[in-house]
Amino acid sequence: MAVPRNQEVIRQWKVLHALEASRHGVTIDSLSKDLDVTTRTIRRDLAALQEAGFPLYDERDDDGRAHWRLDGQVLGGLETGFTLAELCALYLSRNMLEAVAGTPFQRDLTLAFTRLEKMLSPRMRQFLDRLPHVLAAKAGPRSRGASSSPDLVAKLLEATLHYRIAHMKYHSASSGRTKEYTIHPYRLAFALGGLYLLAYVPEYKDVRTFAVDRVSSVSLDKATFTPTTKIPDDVFGNSLGVNTGPPSHVEIAFDKRVAPYIRARVWHPSQSLRDAADGGVVLTLDVCNDLALRSWILGWSPSARVLAPAALAADIRTDLMNATAQYQV
CATH class of the missing domain: 1.10.10.10 (Winged helix-like DNA-binding domain superfamily/Winged helix DNA-binding domain)
Structure with missing residues (x-):
């Protein structure tokens, strides 16, 4: 043969x-x-x-x-x-x-x-x-738009490396508006097919995450800044997506139909597994309660059920009800 x-x-x-x-x-x-x-x-x-x-x-x-x-x-x-x-x-x-x-x-x-x-x-x-x-x-998902210009990314790198105060024009997908920001660039991070900027925004007194492909212009000041917030090496480590928020203790029960697939992967470094009496498995994670987590759970429906926290279970229930309404004739 x-x-x-x-x-x-x-x-x-x-x-x-x-x-x-x-x-x-x-x-x-x-x-x-x-x-x-x-x-x-x-x-x-x-x-x-x-x-x-x-x-x-x-x-x-x-x-x-x-x-x-x-x-x-x-x-x-x-x-x-x-x-x-x-x-x-x-x-x-x-x-x-x-x-x-x-x-x-x-x-x-x-x-x-x-x-x-x-x-x-x-x-x-x-x-x-x-x-x-x-x-x-x-290849995973990536931006559909034109990639950010090398000059723009070079300016952001310059600002990040040398603590240069920067002024940025940015289009927000959530609000649909373009706004100018004064920022202290802390870190550039590549995740899920996109480049992201983590920067302290004096106006909000907080570190925010910006998608670089939605930055239309950047200019740098000669003035520098002193970082006031420590950014971890794994900037999105608490999220299944690109969120930087605090983690929640999450427990999800999966039925026996999908249990082998859940056991076969490391979904997050914090995870732990325990067998359920019905042949299923309970997955425990310490991650952000964000859109990435909720989308991932919904992707396993109807084989997944959130056990904790109660607020996440309520969010998933609402999402499922809204999805059902989309198909009602």
């Missing part, structure tokens, strides 16, 4: 990695045993990798056994600090970075990958380009 093409490509990637990881080379018998294939298959894999341009060679030991190696000097002069396998892995990660498409970082990443491609031979790239058919990534 013919071996699936995808399985062959992944096995050859494992052979390449094994050769680079070994200081003294690897025998065909050893590769055959580790990968659970015949020695004939390993010989074909080695020939395929050589044909793809990877610099493989063999040396014989005192007992006449051939040890296969990967020429470590193939990247000599590039001074990248990366091994060949690491460069190949970076090249393959292009499809994993589709999540940043449309962000201010897309152009720089495109240029970086263009430089990376030049470090690999055309035949190596041809070989590696077969792997995305095995490993795929789905």
Whole structure:
């Protein structure tokens, strides 16, 4: 029976990695045993990798056994600090970075990958380009509008790094109005396909979160500010979305139909699970009671029921009643 093409490509990637990881080379018998294939298959894999341009060679030991190696000097002069396998892995990660498409970082990443491609031979790239058919990534949600201009993001970075007071024109999605703000920029954060600015607003005496793609203009003062509020490294750590509010202790019961899916994921670092008598599971989280949480719970309806807090259960009940009303004839 013919071996699936995808399985062959992944096995050859494992052979390449094994050769680079070994200081003294690897025998065909050893590769055959580790990968659970015949020695004939390993010989074909080695020939395929050589044909793809990877610099493989063999040396014989005192007992006449051939040890296969990967020429470590193939990247000599590039001074990248990366091994060949690491460069190949970076090249393959292009499809994993589709999540940043449309962000201010897309152009720089495109240029970086263009430089990376030049470090690999055309035949190596041809070989590696077969792997995305095995490993795929789905991009998450991102802004539909034009990405923020590099100059605007550069100004926000300048203000954040050097504590520069800034003036910003911002369109609020909730109010539908455009307003000018004086802000003290604290942090830029990328989350859920969007770039966000956390800034102290003297007018409100509070730190607010702004979507950068809704910022139309920014100007910087020569004057600087002194941060008065500490921003945690994980700025949205209390939320399933991009909220910075305080956490609530949340308990949600899931029925046995969806319990295996709930158990299979880490939904939030604070989570804990306990089995229910009916075969379901109770998930406990310490997260913000925000739109992201309520939307996530509603996505599991009718298999989820909020046990605590009571205010969240009431919010979900209201949302379900309003949703039902949408379908009444």
